[in-house]
Amino acid sequence: MTVTRGLEGxxxxxxxxxxxxxxxxxxxxxxxxDLAENASFEEVIYLLWHRRLPVASExxxxxxxxxxxxxxxQEVLDHFKMYPIDKVHPMAAxxxxxxxxxxxxxxADIMDEEANYRKAIRLQAKMPAIVTAFxxxxxxxxxxxxxxxxxFAANFLYMLSxxxxxxxxxxxxxxxxxLHADHELNASTFTARVCVATLSDVYSGVTSAxxxxxxxxxxxxxxxxxxxxxEIGTLENVxxxxxxxxxxxxxxxxxxxxxxxxxxxxxxxxRLMSQKLTELTGEPHWYQMSTExxxxxxxxxxxxxxxxFYSASVYHSLGIDHDLFTPIFAVSRVSGWLAxxxxxxxxxxxxxxxxxxxxxxMQQYVAVELRG
Numbered sequence: 001m002t003v004t005r006g007l008e009g010x011x012x013x014x015x016x017x018x019x020x021x022x023x024x025x026x027x028x029x030x031x032x033x034d035l036a037e038n039a040s041f042e043e044v045i046y047l048l049w050h051r052r053l054p055v056a057s058e059x060x061x062x063x064x065x066x067x068x069x070x071x072x073x074q075e076v077l078d079h080f081k082m083y084p085i086d087k088v089h090p091m092a093a094x095x096x097x098x099x100x101x102x103x104x105x106x107x108a109d110i111m112d113e114e115a116n117y118r119k120a121i122r123l124q125a126k127m128p129a130i131v132t133a134f135x136x137x138x139x140x141x142x143x144x145x146x147x148x149x150x151x152f153a154a155n156f157l158y159m160l161s162x163x164x165x166x167x168x169x170x171x172x173x174x175x176x177x178x179l180h181a182d183h184e185l186n187a188s189t190f191t192a193r194v195c196v197a198t199l200s201d202v203y204s205g206v207t208s209a210x211x212x213x214x215x216x217x218x219x220x221x222x223x224x225x226x227x228x229x230x231e232i233g234t235l236e237n238v239x240x241x242x243x244x245x246x247x248x249x250x251x252x253x254x255x256x257x258x259x260x261x262x263x264x265x266x267x268x269x270x271r272l273m274s275q276k277l278t279e280l281t282g283e284p285h286w287y288q289m290s291t292e293x294x295x296x297x298x299x300x301x302x303x304x305x306x307x308x309f310y311s312a313s314v315y316h317s318l319g320i321d322h323d324l325f326t327p328i329f330a331v332s333r334v335s336g337w338l339a340x341x342x343x344x345x346x347x348x349x350x351x352x353x354x355x356x357x358x359x360x361x362m363q364q365y366v367a368v369e370l371r372g
Contacts, residue, residue: 003356008258012190012351017048017339018182023262027182028052036269041152041177041332042066045124048182048339049117063151069125070146070155072097073104077133077143085138090327091214093134094127095207101126102203109201116345119202120338127334128152131327132159153177156331161319168280169318172273176311179266180329182336184259188212188219192337193344197351205341210330216253219326219333224253225312226322235285238292246300254309255297263304270310277317286313 004010018027025032027044028051035044039053042063046054054062076097083093102108105122107115133143144159153174157165165173183189192209196202213219232241245252257264271290278287290313294305315325 001354001356006258007353012185013193015185015340015343016051017336017343018184020184020259023260023265025183025265032179032265033269036175036178036266039178041174041181041335044178044181045335048335049120049342064148065121066125066152067146067148067150067155069122070129072126072129072133072143073101075104076100076130077137080134080137083138088138089214090131090134090323091210091220091330094130094327094330095210095214097130097134098123098127098210099203099207102201102207105203108203111199111201111345113342113345116202116342120342123202123206124334124338127331128156129159131324131331132156135160135321135324156328157318168276172277172314173318175269175273176314176328177332179269179307180311180332182333182339186218187215188333189337189340193340194351196341196344197348199345199348202338202341206334206337209333209337213326213330213333219329221253221306221308222312222315222325222329223322225309226316226325228253229286229289229312229316232289232293235288235292238289239296242293242296246297252293252297252301252303254312255301255305256303257306260304260306264306266307267305267310270307270314271305274310274313274317277314281317283317286316 016028018025019029027035028047030039030047030053035047039047040059042059043053045066046052046058046062079097079100080093101123105119107119129143129146136143144162146155146159150158151170151174154165154170157169157173185193188209191212192205195208196205216224232238242252274287274290275284278284290310294309298304312322312325315328316322320328
């Protein structure tokens with residue numbers, strides 16, 4: 001056997017959902033640049049699940065289904081109030097809530113294609129409600145019910161703040177959702193597929209994926225980027241801070257990507273939104289600091305920024321708490337997870353790799369009283 005640590009370069013399955021070829025990301029053959037500039041997140045959900053863009057009536061039906069399924073069971077809201085709020089990270093709350101949702105879904109263990117699709121609708125719809133409800137409950141505020149007249153992006157921002165979001169905020173958030181929707185066989189998606197390849201249920205698959213996304217080497221990077229920006233504080237501190245990190249061979253979060261060599265194609269879209277939003281909020285220093293960091297790290301290490309780097313200042317400018325950045329990633333990426341889960345069910349084979357053993361050779365059992 002040949003060992004490939006991290007499975008780097010290993011092709012584990014075939015998929016018709018998304019591709020990364022020559023540093024170009026596509027969803028079902030559509031370039032991410034095209035979708036980021038033109039598509040609504042609802043269109044992207046439909047595209048990932050059906051492998052084609054919806055016609056107008058199909059898009060309206062999907063929007064209606066998502067809006068009608070956003071409300072959470074009261075039991076989930078009550079559960080949030082039992083958490084030790086000051087100790088619970090929102091990703092842990094999200095992971096637990098998604099698992100809990102499965103207890104209140106009468107179709108949770110029904111595995112036919114139609115039931116799984118209905119569960120996908122419910123999960124996609126409820127993810128933003130989970131994140132926004134927990135964010136409010138931990139501050140002593142009541143959750144806000146979704147509105148059927150708002151699209152997916154606007155509903156999230158409305159449920160979080162209780163205010164009608166500005167058009168530029170909706171545009172920025174929609175763009176972020178589109179950019180994060182899927183990314184081939186990333187760690188959380190692979191985790192979801194491994195889980196449901198055992199013919200476990202959709203809720204288990206998504207719960208597993210959230211657990212993988214929680215790590216700072218995957219979804220947690222954008223929160224770490226904002227923490228770094230806050231530590232630096234001012235534009236004048238960027239150079240000594242970053243050069244000190246580089247000299248100590250410390251990792252700069254938000255840079256480099258295992259599958260991209262020339263740069264993450266998603267980053268430029270959030271870079272532009274960061275510039276617009278930080279100017280609008282009167283905090284252009286976040287964008288200026290980010291571009292200065294980019295210049296140093298890319299110049300010194302030849303590492304361009306990835307999608308996490310500029311998403312941090314975008315979400316900050318939208319008034320979103322920093323520890324909600326990774327849950328927002330999940331609100332988007334669940335569309336891809338569900339697409340991959342449904343695809344795995346359609347052509348399933350148990351995923352069971354091997355490991356090369358490097359422990360002791362053959363040993364003999366010795367009774368406990370004879371062990372020295």
